[in-house]
Structure formats: structure tokens, C-alpha cells
Amino acid sequence: MNRLIISVSVATIAAVALAQPSAHAAPGAVMSPVALQTPIEPVTDPVPQDGVALAIDNYLTDLTADPAGTSRSLVKAVTEFYAARANAPVWTDQGRITDRGRSVIATIRDASEDGIDPRHFDLPTIPEDAAMPTSNWATAEIDVKLTVAVLDYAKRAMSGSVAPSQISDMITRRPPQVDPQEALTRLADATDPGAVLEAFNPPQDGFRRLRAKLAEVRQQDREATPVTVIPVGRSLHPGMRDARVALLRTRLGVPETQVDSDIYDSELEAAVRAFQQSKGLTADAVVGPNTLAVLNGEARDKESEIIANMEMWRWMPRDLGNDYIFVNVPNYEVSIRRNGKIVHEARVVVGTVKNQTPIFSDEMEYLVVNPYWNVPVSIATKEMLHQIQKNPAAYFARHGYEALYNGHVVDPSMIWWDQSTLSKVRIRQPPGEANALGHIKFMFPNAHAVYLHDTPSRSLFQKDFRAYSHGCVRVQDPFAFAQAILEDEPNVTLAQVKGLIGKGERRVDLDHHIPVHIAYFTAWVDDDGALQMRNDIYGHTARMKAALGL
DSSP, X not given: OOOOOOOOXXXXXXXXXXXXXXXXXXXXXXXXXXXXXXOOOOOOOOOOOOHHHXXXXXXHHHHHHOOTTSOHHHHHHHHHHHHHTTTOOSSEETTEEOHHHHHHHHHHHTGXXXXXXGGGOOOOOOOSOTTSOOOHHHHHHHHHHHHHHHHHHHHHHHHOSSOHHHHOTTBXXXXXXXXXXXXXHHHHXXXXXXXXHHTTSOOSHHHHHHHHHHXXXXXXXXXXXOOOOOOXXXXXXXXXXXTHHHHHHHHHTOOOOSSOTTBOOHHHHHHHHHHHHHTTSOOSSOBOHHHHHHHHHTTSOHHHHHHHHHHHHTTSOSOOOSEEEEEEGGGTEEEXXXXXXXXXXXXXXXXXXXXXXXXXEEEEEEEEESOOEEOOHHHIIIIIHHHHHHOHHHHHHHHTOEEEETTEEEOGGGSOOSTTGGGTEEEEEOSSTTXXXXXXXXXXXXXXXXXXXXXXXXXXXXXXXXXXXXXXXXXXXXXXXXXXXXXXXSSOOHHHHHTTTTSSOEEEEEEEEEEEEEEOOSEEEOTTSOEEEOOOTTSHHHHHHHHHTO
């Protein structure tokens, strides 16, 4: 709504007042200034406020009263920002949009390249003839709308458009947050604010690779033919004859044979093994449920998969650390990076769909050799109590467990076992070959009470699907993992750690704490530039797509 802005000086008002006759004066009489009982102080006219600044102030007042779909927190932050600069315009000058204004408009219009839906932003309409000055009100509208869009973009780029809690209670990340006043001031002072605005996106290499792959996939989608989907059926083995073998050949780019393209021959076997190896699967040439799921999974919408995973990156710490441990749950893998290079990789077993591994970051502080396994109350309640009640002594003896009350080992047969008992009596498994935590665990104290550890169930590492734990992460070859962790430790060696095995529970503190990132990425770009995609075992990616409207 346009407003008529009228500026009247105090001196003018005073002069008019002095010229008015008294209600008790004779008709035609004029009151003389000397007749006033109270002397009048000299009045100085205030400096007239700039018309655009007044229009910005009025526009923000209207926007505060009726945000019309704009977040009230954005309006409040933008109002405070303009107030701190006396409502001076940021992106316009003398009624014209500046090059700096056009710079941020270009960044926001290209938001889809950063995986952000540009429909979030209500960009102002810029007059076609940039040389023609607009009205004060139109200038105010352009300037304020653009500032709102700039701050909205910065927030979405840094923190995401979706909160972790919208996806799962098991994702307890705290996304980095934008300081509105600091961000807007920095952008207002920048020589190239468009580049500064784009830099609010995650700086990690994982995000940047996905961003580049998104552009590539969009170009390919305009040119490519649909991916061949292979029907579900019995597992395909080398030497078998099956109508789906011809589809498998097409899918992997293996030429048809002149004899029978439905025969699973050695050439196709080599192609299947290569595919399995590239996807982190067991390279046995058997096209079973897991290999088939990955093959057909690549037919899913790559664009939405990439965008959903780019959004996950916005929740990650901006600085992962110079050295850090990275667990990618959907890939069932842990890696240790030092100075940007992978120095160790291993397979892991993660939580089941029912007992999910939480997604968060913390710091590894110490190791425990010969650990006790203190059974969580939830596991004791859901999985043990019924069996304990049948015969407590036999159950504890069979599994090698101990019952502790007030810190002392007690006879389990002397306890009345019910659900309330489990809050008072602790169940633990002493160190040893059968201990559920194996010989060593790696501790990064956290609210979830999860950690990385050894396991006696080592055969599970040979499986492609490895979501079998109660939430903790089991590590293949834990002492090789320990050696990579101890590389920079000045006061402890792997030989010393191994020397503690069988000598009771021992804690080994680390002088150098290492960041641990338990992450959930179903899509990433590997060092060879290939897009890798994995099954969405917990459904986090599917919920992210739904939340983003993909």
C-alpha cells in the first residue's frame, strides 16, 4: 500500500499557533507574542528523514502487522537490521537496483543448484528499465523483500529447510545456526555479496561433490534412457539359465551372446563381480536380494536422492576435524581420516530398524580393554526377563551373566524378578571370549550410551546386510582399528593395549580426542567421481524427501 508521507516542521506549527486569535479576544484582534505568559524557546527544525528510509520504516511496520506468509522471525530480524542502519537501503541506490543487489538475486534464483527449492523465496519484481528510478515505496519494497529473501536463503543453506527432529528422534544433531544481524551486516558490507551468500552452504567436500553430481545428473536426465529394472525372483548364479539374465546383460552393458543370452556366462559373471565390488557388496557373482536391490535402486530418482542427502549435510558440523572417525550407517562402514586422507576402513554392524543406531557427533576419549557388558534395562526388559523368570540361576549360568545389587554380586535365584527389579538390580557380563563387546570398546560418552566395539559374532561381517545390533556399532578387526586411532598417541601403543587382554577391565585414555561422526548418507560421490547409493534402511531419506516435497 502506497503512503503519502508529509513532513511539517515544528517551527511552522508554532507560527500557525501564534497567529491564531484567542477565543476571548475581540473580533479581529491578533495576539501578540509579547503577551504570552511563558517564554518560547527557540525551535530548530529537525533534519528531514530520507524519503526511502521513511518508506522502508513504513513498509516494515506493515509487514510486521501482516507478514502475509513471511516468517515472523525473519521479519523481526530484518526490522532490527534496518533499524540499526537508520533504515538505509541495502540493495538499491537512488531508486535503482545495484549490481550488488543483482548479485544476490542471481544466487537465490540459482538456489536449485544448491539443492534448495527457489519457490521458498519471494524475490521482488525489478523494473525492466533499470535506469528509471522507482517511487520511494517501490524502492522500499524491493530492498526489504530482497533482504528477507537473502536471510531466508542463508538460514536454509546453513541449517536446512527441515529440522532433524522432523525426520527421526534418533537424529540428534544440532545444525549450525545463522546469526541474522552478523550475516546481514557481512552481506551488506561485502564486495561480492552473491558469493558470500552462496558460501552459507556446507563447505565439506561431501556436499560439494553431491552439488556437482546434481548438475551432472540433471543434464543426463535430459538425455538418458530409463534404467532397466530386473524383476525379483530366485537368486541368479553363474551357469544358470533364466529369462532375467538378458535384462541383467542390458543393465550392466554386457553384449548378448550368439548362443543363448539367457545363460549366465563367464563374461557376465565378471561384470557382476565388478559391480558388486564397486558397491561395497560381497563380490560372489550371485545376484541375490541385496545385489538386486542395489541394481534396481539405481533406477530410483537420483536427483531427489542427491538433494535429500545434501540436506543431511547441512546438519553436519561445519568443521569435521583434521582427523576424524566417520561411520556411514547405510553403507555399514567406518573410516578414519587424517589430513583429508583415509588411513583405515572397516566393515561394521549397526542397529536394527527396531533398535536404530543414533545419528550424531561426539569425541572419542578413551578405550576399554576387557570390558564388562552392562546390559541396558531396555534389553533386559524386552529380551531377558521372561527367560530369567523361568529359572534365574540356570539363565545366568548359561550366559555367564552376573546380578549386581548395590554394587555387589548377588545370587540371581535369591531375587524376585519382575520389571521393577530391573531398575534396582543390574545385569552384567564379565570380560571374556563370550562377552558381547569382545575384547575392546571405543568410548565417546554421549546421551545415547552407544559406542564402537569388538564382537564375538564375527561371521556377520561377511553379510551384505549388517543391521543386527541393539544400536551400538560393532567393528571388524577392532585392533587394526585401534592401531589407526593410536597412531598419534605419544604414551600408548597397540602392543601395550593387546598386552592388557585377559587382565581384567582396563581403561586407556587418549591424549588426543578424535571427533566421531555417526552419519546417515544413502548417496555420496566416491573418490573416482561415481555416485554411490545405498538402501534407506531406517527410512530417513524417504522421510526427508517427503518433507522437502520431492
